[in-house]
Amino acid sequence: MDLSTLLNTPQLLTVSDLYHSFAAYTITGLALGAIYALVALGYTMVYGVLQLINFAHSEVFMYGTFAMAWVVTYFHGTASSGQSLGSTLGLLGVCLVAAMITSALVALLVERVAYRPLIRRGSPKLVILISAIGASFSLAEVMGLRDRIAGWFGLDGKLSNYVSQARNVYSSPITINPHKVFELGGYGVTDVDLTVIFAALLMMVALDVFVNRSRLGRGIRAVAQDPEAAALMGVNSTRVIRTTFLIGGIMAGVAATLYMIRIGSTRNDAGFIIGIKAFTAAVMGGIGNLRGALVGGLFLGVMENWGSAVFGTQWKDVFTFVLLVVILLIRPTGILGESLGKARA
């Protein structure tokens, strides 16, 4: 639909649609937002500790989605199959662990290769930022060239289920039939919706407890508030930075699993849009603030759905980013607007 036909459409704003299916748009928006929030945590934690945007975090997420898809392919081949509840749950458990480990390892790799050597050298922030962008492109391209890379080792035939047509959409051939659990405002809330939302909230609570109650968590807050003073307390900043990347990776792995449950397919550039959205969520909530990432993510997910209900799906990104600009004009530090270090228990 181009602009002129859109403007000539009599019902430009279909508010009644949102009104009648309010619960459906809101619940699915929350589920989407929960995924944004989990990815946003990675951005916000690294920012809190280093005051740097980790542009490679979108790829940390993307590798997690592939880990899940590969695990499913390994157990079921490429044919779609519906499974009994028990075996589906078991499979999802394996997928979750695989995605968490994969994303965490990629995050640690990014820290080790793209960050640590530059931080040790005292490089300017811009240099580190560019290095992270380079890491992002490299990781996305490696995934997109995985057929060739397998070919170097003569494995492209054996692994063809995993690597062939590396630049195309890769589906995870698992069929999860969402079951209606209860009805809310005319919308049948499904077990998938609930799983996604509660898994995200659970991870958030766990992280909050870790950062505010544990010794290493206190070290992270200390580095975020004053790196030199933290060093004088005996905090090993290299270890804190590594832990920060690790946690971000684990959260991105969970997000990747939840994303695949809902969307079911991925691609070597799948991280880009989710990454931008999650980064937006982090900024909206107040970058550097863990709870801000949650608030920003859920808010963005819901707004995106409401926006697409009112303005049409094509306009949802325009709507959400205009909203971002408006929010930052009113509250430049984001909705919650405190740093990771200053966030109080």
Added chain:
Amino acid sequence: MLLEVEDLCVNYGHIEAIRNISFSVAEGEITTLIGANGAGKTTTLKTISGLRKVREGKVVFDGTDITHLPPYARVKMGISQSPEGRGCFPGMTVRENLDMGAFVRRDRKSAAYREDIERVFQLFPRLQERFNQSAGTMSGGEQQMLAIGRALMARPRLVLLDEPSMGLAPRLIQQIFSIITEINQQGTTVLLVEQNAAQALRRAHQAHVLETGEIVRSGTGAELSGDESVKAAYLGGDL
């Protein structure tokens, strides 16, 4: 000697912040470095703590060369610092700040730990009143007390104090200096950096004068208090 600094040179970019500094700190004493702004006092302390890279020279703590150890390893060995400008964690409560001071200790639940908190409260009763207050909301004097108390929570063998009297009301300055003496009498070795030369020299066993990155005079606190050129340059109207 608990701490020995030998021919230390430290650069700040291309500027030589300190040049060929040598001095030592005897166990159980208060040693002070005095000098004007920009003389290199803070750089010296930061280098001893490992926050600045050494261009030449050595830092030896209790017989071990620590010149290239990372800061956290030095804290574990028993060097802690109350930094210039206090450096309290503004988003943490007094309690959390004190806990941070004890970061290298693994005995947070022990009786020894509670004893140390009690000791800090004895030195600074104000901190007990403010226990659950966020450090960023406290006055400058209270933050100074917190920074010193926090440095003591590591149970250091050597505590480095950077300008503890800076920006404090005169009555508080007296109090802070008598507390420093008390800390020392309880068995902690102190390396004190001060612009308030009169007070520092009165409290210190050994003293060194820094000028533009070099030590120009050394002696006991009493000797330097009586030295004509030190009087003229740093004690001025005080005496």
